[in-house]
Amino acid sequence: xTETAFRRMNDLPSTHLLGGGTAMCAGCGGLQAIQEVYDVxxxxxxxxxxxxxxxxxxxxxxxxxxxxxxxxxxxxxPAGAQGVRDALDILVEKGxxxxxxxxxxxxxxxxxxxxxxxxxxxxxxIDRNLDFLYICYxxxxxxxxxxxxxxxxxxxxxxxxxxxPRGYPGYKKDLFxxxxxxxxxxxxxxxxxxxxxxxxxxxxxxxxxxxRLILALxxxxxxxxxxxxxxxxxxxxxxxxxxxxxxxxxxxxxxxTKVRRPRLPVEEYLKxxxxxxxxxxxxxxxxxxxxxxxxxDAYWQRVE
Amino acid sequence: MTRxxxxxxxxxxxxxxxxxxxxxxxxPITPQTEIIEKLGGWIDAGEMDGRMVTLESEHSxxxxxxxxxxxxxxxFSATSSQxxxxxxxxxxxxxxxxxxxxxVNVSRGLATPLTLESDxxxxxxxxxxxxxxxxxxxxxxxxxxxxxxxxxxxxARVRLPVIxxxxxxxxxxxxxxxxxxxxxxxxxxxxxPDPERAHFRASRPISQAVAVxxxxxxxxxxxxxxxxxxxxxxxxxxxxxxxxxAFGRSHGLFESYRTDDAEIVFFMMGSFAxxxxxxxxxxxxxxxxxGLLRPRLLRPYPDAEIAAALAGTRGVxxxxxxxxxxxGGVLYTELASALAARRDASPVLVSFIxxxxxxxxxxxEFFEMAAVTRKAAxxxxxxxxxxxxxxxxxxxxxxxxxxxxxxxxxxxEIPPARRASARPEREERP
Ligand SMILES: Cc1ncc(C[n+]2csc(CCOP(=O)(O)OP(=O)(O)O)c2C)c(N)n1
Ligand code: SF4
Ligand SMILES: [Mg+2]
Numbered sequence: 001x002t003e004t005a006f007r008r009m010n011d012l013p014s015t016h017l018l019g020g021g022t023a024m025c026a027g028c029g030g031l032q033a034i035q036e037v038y039d040v041x042x043x044x045x046x047x048x049x050x051x052x053x054x055x056x057x058x059x060x061x062x063x064x065x066x067x068x069x070x071x072x073x074x075x076x077x078p079a080g081a082q083g084v085r086d087a088l089d090i091l092v093e094k095g096x097x098x099x100x101x102x103x104x105x106x107x108x109x110x111x112x113x114x115x116x117x118x119x120x121x122x123x124x125x126i127d128r129n130l131d132f133l134y135i136c137y138x139x140x141x142x143x144x145x146x147x148x149x150x151x152x153x154x155x156x157x158x159x160x161x162x163x164x165p166r167g168y169p170g171y172k173k174d175l176f177x178x179x180x181x182x183x184x185x186x187x188x189x190x191x192x193x194x195x196x197x198x199x200x201x202x203x204x205x206x207x208x209x210x211x212r213l214i215l216a217l218x219x220x221x222x223x224x225x226x227x228x229x230x231x232x233x234x235x236x237x238x239x240x241x242x243x244x245x246x247x248x249x250x251x252x253x254x255x256x257t258k259v260r261r262p263r264l265p266v267e268e269y270l271k272x273x274x275x276x277x278x279x280x281x282x283x284x285x286x287x288x289x290x291x292x293x294x295x296x297d298a299y300w301q302r303v304e
Numbered sequence: 305m306t307r308x309x310x311x312x313x314x315x316x317x318x319x320x321x322x323x324x325x326x327x328x329x330x331x332p333i334t335p336q337t338e339i340i341e342k343l344g345g346w347i348d349a350g351e352m353d354g355r356m357v358t359l360e361s362e363h364s365x366x367x368x369x370x371x372x373x374x375x376x377x378x379x380f381s382a383t384s385s386q387x388x389x390x391x392x393x394x395x396x397x398x399x400x401x402x403x404x405x406x407x408v409n410v411s412r413g414l415a416t417p418l419t420l421e422s423d424x425x426x427x428x429x430x431x432x433x434x435x436x437x438x439x440x441x442x443x444x445x446x447x448x449x450x451x452x453x454x455x456x457x458x459x460a461r462v463r464l465p466v467i468x469x470x471x472x473x474x475x476x477x478x479x480x481x482x483x484x485x486x487x488x489x490x491x492x493x494x495x496x497p498d499p500e501r502a503h504f505r506a507s508r509p510i511s512q513a514v515a516v517x518x519x520x521x522x523x524x525x526x527x528x529x530x531x532x533x534x535x536x537x538x539x540x541x542x543x544x545x546x547x548x549x550a551f552g553r554s555h556g557l558f559e560s561y562r563t564d565d566a567e568i569v570f571f572m573m574g575s576f577a578x579x580x581x582x583x584x585x586x587x588x589x590x591x592x593x594x595g596l597l598r599p600r601l602l603r604p605y606p607d608a609e610i611a612a613a614l615a616g617t618r619g620v621x622x623x624x625x626x627x628x629x630x631x632g633g634v635l636y637t638e639l640a641s642a643l644a645a646r647r648d649a650s651p652v653l654v655s656f657i658x659x660x661x662x663x664x665x666x667x668x669e670f671f672e673m674a675a676v677t678r679k680a681a682x683x684x685x686x687x688x689x690x691x692x693x694x695x696x697x698x699x700x701x702x703x704x705x706x707x708x709x710x711x712x713x714x715x716x717e718i719p720p721a722r723r724a725s726a727r728p729e730r731e732e733r734p
Pocket of ligand 2: 023024025026027028029030031053139143144218219220221222223
């Protein structure tokens with residue numbers, strides 16, 4: 001990797017470029033990640049958004065972005081990025097706008113769009129080697145509609161559509177690997193609670209061309225049922241328990257950028273969130289807890 | 305003037321080429337595919353300076369088309385039927401972006417049942433979206449309408465996308481002699497896109513398609529789209545005049561054929577209207593006073609102009625090549641509402657549904673419709689709406705059903721008891 005401008009926490013910008021006063025919930029982990037991303041990318045960007053919580057960042061006549069914004073629909077933000085990218089290339093090529101007017105095209109979607117409805121549009125955009133950056137804030141459910149389970153929901157989580165004693169019966173889809181299997185220029189996972197790691201990855205992503213995809217775990221006080229002040233703590237626990245591996249993939253090589261040894265037990269992460277409360281009360285459900293732990297352990301065994 | 309034999313699809317492609325479309329998001333579907341193949345061929349051969357991208361669906365295709373048009377390049381795209389419906393969410397969305405581009409739809413009946421042949425339910429599903437609609441009946445008109453559509457779409461008073469419609473098979477694959485305009489005249493008629501319309505540039509950020517809170521702003525923006533579409537009515541007149549001046553061919557809001565003194569008028573759109581023309585000539589030869597009024601611009605709908613054109617007409621046979629399930633023909637309903645405002649000139653409207661899924665409309669059926677309509681006009685009362693369907697067709701249909709039934713007996717799907725009762729019941733039906 002080339003030189004980074006972000007060696008230590010002090011290198012991170014102390015003021016945010018993204019305007020405040022948005023409609024997001026207090027303690028929104030998705031917004032935190034976007035703020036950090038935006039600081040690195042800067043304002044010469046157009047954010048192409050899919051339906052989700054972040055759609056409400058831009059409500060007429062306000063926007064927190066200093067650059068451009070285009071809302072599309074739930075399924076097709078990558079296709080919107082294709083249209084904007086191609087158009088800008090044509091405009092520059094034909095001299096209708098000077099090259100310095102060119103901007104980076106950034107797709108911004110939630111997990112519902114990224115893991116489900118928008119998979120085909122994303123896959124197509126990567127196949128076409130579209131020069132774009134995809135930011136998915138993964139709050140592990142359809143947040144905007146009230147946190148129903150999505151294909152990103154983790155096993156056993158309670159959601160608005162999985163309220164039984166065992167929570168969501170399915171397992172979180174491995175979107176990182178699905179993306180990586182397309183061999184895009186860059187894929188990485190990040191989390192707002194690890195801003196240095198995040199900034200370096202966005203810095204890397206901004207330097208390369210082609211499809212670059214970033215998956216940001218987005219602790220969501222409203223959907224995950226925890227206090228807004230705990231967002232960063234929960235984000236850190238996601239990393240320290242090994243639930244959310246921080247990694248990147250360049251040229252098919254996956255590298256873990258932050259490996260915690262020893263890892264904390266997953267319970268430390270789970271018990272802080274109301275969506276997993278039924279695993280601890282009225283009585284403990286050791287078989288589910290053990291299974292979750294075993295799956296995390298198995299992942300890291302493969303890695304280490 | 306030299307003319308070249310072109311299919312409707314090739315004429316559409318020539319329209320895009322002469323409009324110097326810079327960007328062509330595409331996705332194949334019968335009967336449209338020839339259009340994008342042709343454009344792709346020209347681009348690959350260096351004969352056309354454009355960029356074509358095949359998306360992974362029409363939903364994405366229309367998103368990319370709208371996004372690129374919003375960014376300020378000239379965009380062309382084409383689809384049919386299931387493709388148009390697959391992209392329908394974005395048809396509404398990009399019209400709201402006020403993204404001017406041209407989408408050719410090659411009409412094809414919608415599933416279910418599945419068919420490849422033509423009717424207008426597909427394009428009428430986009431009727432209320434904010435896309436303007438121009439309906440063609442000849443290959444020449446297809447080419448010309450694409451050029452007209454760009455001028456209309458890009459006009460600052462309009463700024464809306466336009467669908468140019470032609471019928472699958474009947475027009476898409478039929479070769480007709482077409483005058484291909486010379487590129488220089490086309491360029492003069494349609495100058496390059498306004499460079500000021502280049503959005504998303506670094507120095508001039510813009511937020512497009514943002515959410516609104518509440519019905520106030522929502523109604524405001526929706527009505528703005530409506531007003532822009534209504535502006536397109538007078539703008540269309542200017543554009544059509546400019547087109548006639550440049551190329552010597554007039555394409556009005558609608559085509560009136562021998563309507564001046566007509567008592568009975570056929571009202572229908574698309575390629576089947578040419579059959580109505582032939583019927584009008586026969587009827588005239590037999591001493592009937594018949595004519596044809598064929599809407600071209602369906603959105604915006606020229607209410608007043610159509611009502612005026614029908615003043616003095618006693619009966620109108622509205623032939624709908626579509627079916628609004630549970631209601632009837634769409635053209636009929638719309639014409640009735642256009643005439644409702646004018647008490648002075650209200651002909652009797654008779655509703656016919658015909659040509660669904662490419663079903664032909666025969667000359668004798670036009671004569672029958674004329675007779676029914678004349679009788680209705682004399683009596684001042686319209687009969688029930690009718691589906692054009694012959695006894696022979698019904699007999700053929702019964703044959704197919706009996707084959708289907710026999711197959712099901714053979715695989716034992718229908719138990720003998722039910723079989724016994726099922727059979728006569730079917731045969732008793734008319
Ligand atoms: C085609 C379509 N279906 C459903 C919806 C309703 N909808 C809006 S936002 C949303 C949830 C999106 O979930 P996700 O992508 O995870 O974003 P989040 O809301 O969690 O931020 C849904 C289902 C929609 N806007 N469009
Ligand atoms: S629901 Fe969750 S992701 Fe959505 S705004 Fe609130 S905290 Fe953020
Ligand atoms: Mg979500």
